[in-house]
Amino acid sequence: MNRGLTKLMLSILTAVFAAVWALPFIYSVWTAFHDERYAANFKWDAPWIFDNFVEAWHAAPFAMYFANTLILITIVLVANLILCTLVAYAFVRYKFRWAGFLFALIMVQLLISPEILIVENYLILSRIGLTNTIIGIALPYLTSAFGIFLLRQTFLSVPKSLDEAAQIEGASTWRILWNIYVPLAWPVYLAYSLVSVSFHWNNFLWPLIVTNSPEVRPLTVGLSVFATVDSGVEWSLVNAATLMTTAPLIIAFIIFQRQFVANFMRAGIK
Amino acid sequence: MNKRMTTAPAIIMLVIPCAILVAFTHYPAIMALINSFWNNASSRRPSRFAGTENYQAMLADDRLAQVLVNSTIYALGTVPLAIGLAIGMALLVNSRLPGTAFMRLSFFLPTMLPMIAVANIWLFFYAPGIGLASQILGIFGLPSINFLGQTETALGSMMFVAIWKEAGLFMIFYLAALQSVPTNLKDAAKLEGAGRIRVFIDVVLPLLRPTTIFVAVNALINAFRLVDHVVVMTEGGPNNASALLLYYIYEVTFRQRDFAYGATLTVLMVVLLGILAVIQFWLLNRKAHYQ
Numbered sequence: 001m002n003r004g005l006t007k008l009m010l011s012i013l014t015a016v017f018a019a020v021w022a023l024p025f026i027y028s029v030w031t032a033f034h035d036e037r038y039a040a041n042f043k044w045d046a047p048w049i050f051d052n053f054v055e056a057w058h059a060a061p062f063a064m065y066f067a068n069t070l071i072l073i074t075i076v077l078v079a080n081l082i083l084c085t086l087v088a089y090a091f092v093r094y095k096f097r098w099a100g101f102l103f104a105l106i107m108v109q110l111l112i113s114p115e116i117l118i119v120e121n122y123l124i125l126s127r128i129g130l131t132n133t134i135i136g137i138a139l140p141y142l143t144s145a146f147g148i149f150l151l152r153q154t155f156l157s158v159p160k161s162l163d164e165a166a167q168i169e170g171a172s173t174w175r176i177l178w179n180i181y182v183p184l185a186w187p188v189y190l191a192y193s194l195v196s197v198s199f200h201w202n203n204f205l206w207p208l209i210v211t212n213s214p215e216v217r218p219l220t221v222g223l224s225v226f227a228t229v230d231s232g233v234e235w236s237l238v239n240a241a242t243l244m245t246t247a248p249l250i251i252a253f254i255i256f257q258r259q260f261v262a263n264f265m266r267a268g269i270k
Numbered sequence: 271m272n273k274r275m276t277t278a279p280a281i282i283m284l285v286i287p288c289a290i291l292v293a294f295t296h297y298p299a300i301m302a303l304i305n306s307f308w309n310n311a312s313s314r315r316p317s318r319f320a321g322t323e324n325y326q327a328m329l330a331d332d333r334l335a336q337v338l339v340n341s342t343i344y345a346l347g348t349v350p351l352a353i354g355l356a357i358g359m360a361l362l363v364n365s366r367l368p369g370t371a372f373m374r375l376s377f378f379l380p381t382m383l384p385m386i387a388v389a390n391i392w393l394f395f396y397a398p399g400i401g402l403a404s405q406i407l408g409i410f411g412l413p414s415i416n417f418l419g420q421t422e423t424a425l426g427s428m429m430f431v432a433i434w435k436e437a438g439l440f441m442i443f444y445l446a447a448l449q450s451v452p453t454n455l456k457d458a459a460k461l462e463g464a465g466r467i468r469v470f471i472d473v474v475l476p477l478l479r480p481t482t483i484f485v486a487v488n489a490l491i492n493a494f495r496l497v498d499h500v501v502v503m504t505e506g507g508p509n510n511a512s513a514l515l516l517y518y519i520y521e522v523t524f525r526q527r528d529f530a531y532g533a534t535l536t537v538l539m540v541v542l543l544g545i546l547a548v549i550q551f552w553l554l555n556r557k558a559h560y561q
Contacts, residue, residue, distance in 0.1 A: 007367070010367060011367045011368055011369070014362050014367055014369070014373065015369055015372075015373075017362075018362075018369070018372060018373040018376040018377065019376070021376050021377060021380075021434075022375075022376040022379065023402065024391050024392060024395045024402070024434070025379060025380070025383075025391060027391075027394070027395060027402045028390075028391045028394060028395075031394065083286070083287035083290070084287070086282060086283040086284075086286075086287055087283060087284060087287045087288065089283060090279075090280070090283035090284050096280070102284075102288070105292075105296070106288065106291060108295060108296065109291060109295045111491065111543050111544075111546075111547050112295060112299055112540055112543060113295075113495060114294055114295070115495045115496075115516070116494075116495055116516070116536070116539055116540065116543065117294070117295070117298040117299060117302065117536060118516075118519065118520065118523070119298075119302065119519060119523045119529060119532040119533055119535075119536050120297075120298030120299070120301045120302045120305070120533065120536065121294055121298050122523075122524075123298075123301070123529065124293070124294070124297070124298060124301075139290075139294065140294035140295075142287075142290045143287045143288070143290045143291040145291070173279060198382065201384065202383075202384035202385060202386070203384075204384065204385060204386045204498040204501070205497065205498055205501065205516075205520065208501070209520070209524055219384075220384050220386045220387075220498075223386055223387070223390070224386055224501070224502055227390055227502070228502070235394055235397070235400065238390055238394065239390070239391070239394060242387045242390040242391060243387075245384075245387065246382075246383050246384060246387045249382050249383070249384075250379070250382060250383075253378070253379070253382050254375070
């Protein structure tokens with residue numbers, strides 16, 4: 001009896017805590033779906049409307065921002081998958097001088113990431129004339145130490161007998177990579193892709209520095225420009241725009257919740 | 271297996287990818303060090319060697335001193351609180367209480383959102399008068415507070431935002447760790463008559479230690495490199511009260527166009543992160559002694 005009561009109390013406390021934790025987000029959703037005059041004036045029977053989203057969508061070139069973000073994450077993801085695979089494969093399959101030193105050198109990027117080096121990276125970019133381009137935003141991120149680390153760990157666990165058998169059969173280096181290593185690392189590729197896509201979808205400061213015209217701005221920068229250009233902008237519109245730009249990630253998360261959490265775990269455990 | 275590498279694959283596999291990485295990690299870090307000894311070029315004269323001028327300016331920079339104090343408070347305040355909350359959340363989600371799916375969604379959602387969206391949501395939440403924070407204060411008959419507009423509350427309010435965003439991510443790592451705690455250990459402790467709390471403190475918590483070290487180091491690095499919310503919410507104000515180091519680098523370099531001083535501050539940042547890495551190494555090695 002006493003135990004049941006404790007459990008009930010704990011359940012209620014937990015539910016309240018979870019609800020309070022979600023409150024800022026819920027409040028933002030509520031405002032986005034209601035007329036501006038209900039923003040500060042909470043009423044249960046206030047009518048739900050979709051106008052804020054339509055208005056926000058037309059108030060700034062969000063379609064273009066979406067396209068830019070999609071191009072950006074595609075460039076980064078494809079480059080990451082290819083380049084990290086190649087480097088990881090080289091470390092696992094070959095013996096060469098300075099391998100340990102080179103690996104340590106690569107891992108430096110985990111600590112001193114491109115976000116820290118905005119000053120010099122901007123100077124490099126302007127020297128090669130790639131400021132205000134999507135490729136310029138992507139460039140510092142094309143090779144990822146995190147991806148190399150993750151794939152190397154995975155490739156190390158591929159049974160050597162498989163590799164040797166393929167060699168005896170006369171398979172080339174590239175064929176072995178493509179037919180043995182890559183298929184076995186499939187779950188890791190998926191996990192890494194999720195992390196990479198959400199990171200670059202969300203990245204802000206570097207794209208803000210690099211871009212200065214709407215044609216190349218990703219969503220995050222576009223959203224910040226929209227929300228600050230005229231500070232008199234209505235809160236319901238800002239909230240609608242905020243939700244609109246993050247909706248794909250939120251929906252993806254709700255659909256793939258289980259896999260997402262599991263993959264984040266796998267990606268995080270080093 | 272483990273063959274010697276020939277030239278052609280070596281170029282494709284290592285040289286090209288690593289060249290990109292070095293060009294935007296090691297090269298800029300070294301360039302920052304070099305540029306920190308030169309002053310800014312202007313239209314009339316080129317940049318000239320300045321010796322330690324930039325570093326002397328750095329030592330005399332009162333704003334920087336405040337920024338470093340802010341960054342320290344921010345890091346030491348957000349990281350332990352977020353970790354504590356994350357452990358609590360992981361225990362709740364891992365418990366057999368009803369509604370764990372809702373809890374997981376509620377805790378993890380802020381992590382999925384871009385910091386820029388989080389900043390907008392909280393900007394609205396904090397907005398004096400209209401925001402929910404003000405309205406809640408109003409219910410209790412308290413005057414509304416301009417959370418982001420006062421020097422006393424600005425940094426604290428930003429820290430709250432960071433904790434809200436990060437705790438859910440750390441929860442995931444603890445969830446993974448909790449699920450790998452062997453149940454026979456817990457059962458054994460219970461057989462010996464240990465209560466739930468004792469089992470947690472004496473059995474589970476020590477097993478979470480490696481996770482905590484991993485999370486703490488990543489959280490500290492993140493506390494240095496994620497300043498999007500400062501840009502959107504306060505621009506470091508009022509009166510510098512919420513400026514963090516990376517934001518200050520951004521402001522000095524891209525608003526005041528002082529690239530030489532920006533490079534000097536970058537060197538400071540890299541050195542600070544290097545110290546963090548050394549501490550991490552030391553902690554991990556200490557852990558190895560126990561095993």
